[in-house]
Amino acid sequence: MKKTTVPNTLSLKNSALNPIVLLILFGVLLYACGPEEPVRIGLITGTVGHMADVEITARYAIQMAVDQCNETGGIHGRRVELLVRDKQQNADDAVKDVKELIAQRIDAMIGPLSSSIALSILPSLNQYRMTTVSPTAISPLLAGRDDYFFRVCPSSKDLSRLTAEYQIRLGNMRHIAIAYHGGNPSFCEPFIEAFQNKFHADGGTIVTKIAFIPNEGRSFFQVAEALLREEPDSILIIANAMDSAILCQQIRKINSLVKITISSWGATQRFIELGGRAIEGVTLATAMDLNSPLPRYQEFRKNFLERYQHEPNIFNFYPYNAAQVVLTALKAQKKGQSLKAVLLSIGKFDGLQGKIIFDAYGDVKKAAFMRIIRDQKFAEPE
Structure with missing residues (x-):
């Protein structure tokens, strides 16, 4: 009698699934071996x-x-x-x-x-x-x-104190007018306070303080006029590079001799590019040496x-x-x-x-120094 072979349906079913199972397993392995989260x-x-x-x-x-x-x-x-x-x-x-x-x-x-x-x-x-x-x-x-x-x-307090000390020691800035960007009070106001405290203590006088916001109210020329109306021997500008440069130009149209100093906020190459001849002799305090x-x-x-x-x-x-x-x-x-x-x-x-x-509060204290704009460069004062 001829022997009949009955197919093992379970084995066939398992063998049919094997490629799928293998594919899933392969995908899992690929995921596990893949790149970590960035x-x-x-x-x-x-x-x-x-x-x-x-x-x-x-x-x-x-x-x-x-x-x-x-x-x-x-x-x-x-x-x-x-x-x-x-x-x-x-x-x-x-x-x-x-x-x-x-x-x-x-x-x-x-x-x-x-x-x-x-x-x-x-x-x-x-x-x-x-x-x-x-x-x-x-x-x-x-x-x-x-x-x-x-x-x-x-801190801006360290930079503003150095600015005040330097100008008093130099002797040609005793009666200063201040112009500052009114849109950034958390930087400008503490800078002014620290400068004012040191400047007054060393015998200087602040003749006027003017807040300005470009395109809101007075033009740069009008700000310059208001600053010079009090006949200061010097002007401190606390603003970004572009506004500082434009204001320097407007001041120079009226007075070519008044001394000008700026905050580190404006101390970028853009200030030099935009300021041109009007910013020659401008001073500033910084903690970075561009010529290091x-x-x-x-x-x-x-x-x-x-x-x-x-x-x-x-x-x-x-x-x-x-x-x-x-x-x-x-x-x-x-x-x-x-x-x-x-x-x-x-x-x-x-x-x-x-x-x-860093100190315990995540602050740093770093030595700052003065720079002067000379020949379109941030140079050491003589």
């Missing part, structure tokens, strides 16, 4: 308003630092991703942007550059324990706080110049330092450790021009 850094910046020119160029320096990190393997093999939010100089929008970035599970933040925006987002940073490192928010109102805000720049021969700075300068075709300034210098501080801390961070704790435990970071040393 390290996300949020950046609060702005492309409109009175800080737009410096904030756009600051972003270039931060992106360069991130790209250099990725080119050398990222952070423990994980790629670094920069998530940018444009606050447009609006405090309410900045708070929303911070919360949105936190919802996207960022690991750290850089920014903001503006002191007023930094003050507005501070409660949210503390609420969510999100650490940020600001390049240039230098208002003294941000100093001495046990919070999640760090900065790599000196230090190898670390010169390498940064070379790379920045090749990449963006213009010389770096303070608003590239400090943002690059801030990015390097954040990247260094993220590399050193251990599981379960807050970034704030890492920053404070390291305490001392390599900067482009020496060490960046």
